[in-house]
Amino acid sequence: MSDKIPTQDVTPDPVQQHPADETVTKEMYASRKHIYVREIKGLFQRIRRVSNWLLMLGFFLLPWIPWGDRPAVWFDLPGREFHIFSATFYPQEFMLLSWLLIICAFGLFFITVFAGRVWCGYTCPQSVWTFLYIWLEHHIEGPRNRRIKLDRRKLDADKLWRKAFKHFLWLLIAAATGITFVGYFTPIRGLVMDLPALQANSWSYFWVGFFTLFTYLxxxxxxxxxCIYMCPYARFQGVMFDRDTLIVSYDTRRGEPRGRRKKNIPHxxxxxxxLGDCIDCDLCVQxxxxGIDIRDGLQYECITCAACIDACDSVMDKMGYPRGLIRYTTENALEGKPTHIFRPRLVGYLLALLVMIGLFFWAVNDRSAVGFDVERDRNQLFRATTSGEIVNTYTIVVRNLDQSDHxxxxxxxxxxxxxxxxxxxxxxxxxxxxxxxxxKAPADSISQPxxxxxxxxxxxxxxxxxxxDSRFLGGTR
Structure with a gap:
């Protein structure tokens, strides 16, 4: 029996029953319905907000931090230098970057096997910026029900200024994001002066516009x-999950049969x-x-942000029921079976991750400040001089990987x-x-070819x- 968790397909099937003489078509892409996200408070949302603000603060501030006569983090493409605080890397050290990307991949695998898509819910840039935009929308247009009514209302002065102000702030954040991103490749202090003065190069304008547009969209x-259609991570999560993976789940045995009831019914x-514990308030969906219903089971659309957990816990508190109807748990725990945290696959990912991290830092600390390549000339094996010497020709490349001339x-x-x-x-x-x-070497010192x-x-x-090491050719057998 497979230990993989089956994900539920809850997408409405657009195929309807038609008479036999009618053509039946099925759309591969469902038309988007706007999701009016309701704001909720709770432990996990506080954790998410803190992590989001810290990540955005780091993103926007890092290019402004000076380090000597340059930014602390600066990827200087024309100069082919990549500065990260006191360390400077060069294109010749591309293997270190590849190694770092592999470490990130294994780190993602380890986190996914252990706790599902927590990366998506708490630290993914798409989620971070989306939650920021939703937060602004909530504070400008009002809570969920008010936003629904506002969109259904005919255009008036109140609706016009709220919509205009919201999109203005969205574009402002998108522009700041685009400028900051380009600021990692061009010193941002000069960039913010050159852009409005129309003195920046054309590529700076292109990339600022590109990231502004796509952040806004x-x-x-x-x-x-x-998350649903563009990100590949949602699609391969089912391969990474097993029955001991920590995921957001609805306890069906405890919650069903769901239904509304009076508050005075004791638990x-x-x-x-x-009745079960679920009062069918749909707050977890809102x-x-x-826009999914976690009560339908594990779905690839779930980004594990735990908003439904905080919403359900708040309802349980009001009803006087125990918390945890929706919670972080495992499939085995829901079925009353023991959960195995240290399982072979998770331990394997962890060991591989720790080994690669250790080797990466060893390679960074042990890296030489000079690059030295030697290649012997293959067009001419060797030549003999009239003074009795054998000469070999070599092409050498010397790279100064230090920040000083040598x-x-x-x-x-x-x-x-x-x-x-x-x-x-x-x-x-x-x-x-x-x-x-x-x-060159004396011919009488050469005893082998x-x-x-x-x-x-x-x-x-x-x-x-x-x-x-290299080879010196000459002499006879």
Whole structure:
């Protein structure tokens, strides 16, 4: 028996029963119905709001933090330098970025297996900005019922100014988002001065406009459509979940049969009255940002924001019933079976994640401040001089990965009397130099067709050293 959790398909089927002579069509995309999200307070919503504000604060403030003569976080594409506080990375170190992306992927896998889509509900940028837009909508147009009435009302002065003011703030936030995003690639202090003066480059205007437009559309208009139809994460969550995954669930055994009732019925008498704990108030549906009914079972549209938990708990408090009708739990726990937290797949993801994080930080801390590549010339194996020496040609690339200019000394070892025709190379900070050098050694010191040698590079003004193995050809068998 599979341990995967089946997700429920609750999408209304547009196919209707037709006479046999009529053509039946089925739409692949359901027309969007606007979701009027009701505001709710509670423990999980406080956690979500704090995490949302912290993430937005970090996003908007990081480009403004100075670090010496540059921003603390600056991805300088023209200069091919990526500054993150005191560390500077270069395109040659792209493998570190790939490694970091793999770590993020395994971290997401681990979190998903352990606690479902908490990333979506609490930290995903789409959710963060959408909740911000909904929060503004609530404070400008009023609570859920008032917003519904406002949209059904004919256009008047009150409706016009509320709608106009809401969209103005939405666009203002979208523009700030676009400018801030571009500010990670162009120093933001100069950018905010150049944009209104029409002195910024054309690409800056393009990307600011691009992110302004799509922030406004995704957070203001599309909202849950992005999560349901555009985000692939919603589709493969069913593969990641198992019966021990912590998810938001409705306790059917406790809640059914649902129905309205008087408040004065004691909780202990609900069974005799033929009622479960659910009073069928639909508050859990009204607070859901994707518009689903969690009582229908696990659905891929659920982003695990726990708004339904806070809403249901507030109703249970008013009715005098125990909390937890809707709660974070597992399928096994709902069925009265034991939950296994430390299961093989979760432990495997955790161990792999910890190992990769450890290796990543080791690689970052152990990274050399110089890059050194050596390639032997393949067009000419070697040549002999009239003075009795064998000469090999090499192409070397020296990359200064430090933030200061350096002069490097070159040398070779591995053969008696081996010398290089170039002993020094000067490379500015963040730059690279390609050189063609020659190594020569006395012919009588070469006893084999191929000898292993080592080329060394060392900064003359610092503790920077690196070496590379190569081959020296010459001689006869």
């Amino acid at each position: 995704n957070a203001g208009w599309l909202r849950e459509q992005v 202990s008498e609900l069974g005799a009255a033929g 607070v859901c940002p994707t 002069v490097y000394q070159l040398s070779a070892s591995g053969l008696p009397g081996i010398e290089l025709n170039t002993s020094e190379v000067s490379v500015p900070a963040g730059a690279s130099r390609q050189l063609i050098i020659e190594a 191929s000898h292993g040698i080592i080329l060394h590079i060392e900064a003359t003004d610092g503790d920077i050293y690196l070496e590379r």
